[in-house]
Amino acid sequence: MSTNGSASRGRLAGKNAIITGAAGGIGLETTILFLREGASVLMSDISEPALEKAVLIAREKAPHMTGKVETMKCDVSKEADVKAVVDVLDAWGGVDIMFNNAGIMHGDDADAIDTPEKIWDLTHNINVKGVWFGSKHAVLSLRKHKKTNASIINTASVVALVGSATPQLAYTASKGAVMAMTRELAIVHAREGFRFNALCPAPLNTPLLQDWLGDDQEKRHRREIHFPTGRFGEAIELAQAVLFLASDEASFVNGTDFVVDGGMTRAYVTPEGPPTKPPQNLAR
Template sequence: MVARLQGKNCIITGAAGGIGLETAIQFAKEGANVLMSDVNANTLRMALEQLKSRAAKGVRIETNVCDVSKEDQVKAMVDHVESWGGVDVIFNNAGIMHPKDDGVLNTPENIWDLTQDINVKGVYYGCKHAIKSMLSNKKKSASVINTGSFVALMGAATPQIAYTTSKGAVLAMSRELAICYAKQGIRVNSLCPGPLNTPLLQEFLDTEEKALRRTIHLPSGRFGEAIEQAKAVVFLASDDSSYVNGQDFLVDGGLTKSYVTSLGTPPKGPENEVFGKAKL
């Protein structure tokens, strides 16, 4: 059976952990050449070691240290893949959810600016330079995937105004790019994860109350896992999704289709110890 991403040149930002790392592993298993990019050189080095042992034979795996809020660094990242024959797939996944991100009355301006610089500008720069590469190399089946969030569609249960706003911008940007470049064979979609069991969210949910406000809305009673998102990204990157374009691709366990789950007996597991204590 031919691997779904055989020979495709792929960039993943925020690749040192969470969804990014799991996606890098899945891409490499599917025969893709992968450039793993992240701002943290040390964690990127450790991630590379994990990936090397799990990749398909013959694939190219390299790393790139990049602050996505700096256009010159993003351009250099894309230029790196030009020597491979140009970009086929970019997964603009790098992002932050700052612990000081709160309601509109309490979020400091510098936290707002930092969040927009990374979560919005970083995606904008990634799209700009990757699409330029896709066009110049006449890629006939190229894919851009941008990490959005379910909160951009329904609002967050806990205040995080900068993050929610940034993800709304990502969804709007992705839809417009999808329409602009569809006839050139470039598809652009947003991945919209639900709450995940990753450090990015778990560090933000630093109180029992915050955790409860998230868990109570999950039909399955659990947070999602990064690998469940990564498998969705593989689908969006591959020709299996050749007629999927401009979509807010929800992988949220049904959260956005539910109201509030039952407060009956919670599913077993340490993450659900406080599930039944919520007061609405």
């Protein structure tokens, strides 16, 4: 895997990728890695100003890219927006990689009693329908361009596997739906050569989580104590996993719940002591 700004070794050479939620966090870090590895990337996000900043960062961090990078605003809860993004890649030769990464975890998301219906609907429209629309139009593009080797990666969560100590019912239910949907898509489309895998991150040090935690130190502590490492993961650590799933190295990886959580879901108790720090040689 690339660990610096050097020229791409071409693990994704010649492939075309769409990344939703690409303006920050996992989406931006994945964009950078994909560009370094030879892919052309269409970055999409609901915020045009954020995309404009993100694409500048991506170009700076991948100065030797052999593919191209463009941006397009997209509200993944609207099928017309998703279709428009996928249609852009017709001129590129069609989709090879679809990373359905856009998602929301709203601050008003709570338990079954206190979660407002509008928050439930908003969360599921983005987190579930967005993945459905992305998967649907990726498959249609793959068939149109007669592709037989493709990777669709959907961002789920470890809360689809284990319960959350802090109530976030709409988010948890939505990510469970993403995981179940991904498994079925993997089976349905396997003979066509389309691989579907669900990425299952633990809580990461991303703006999405930090905004949700805010200044609530009790809520933060309830999260951190579940990590054997004593720290949240970093977005780049998930991007490396996405790169593997997108590459031909994962050609026999299909229908998985690809867990990247620092051991959180395997821990009965966590060790005491100071937290570890992320490795210093991670690509940025």
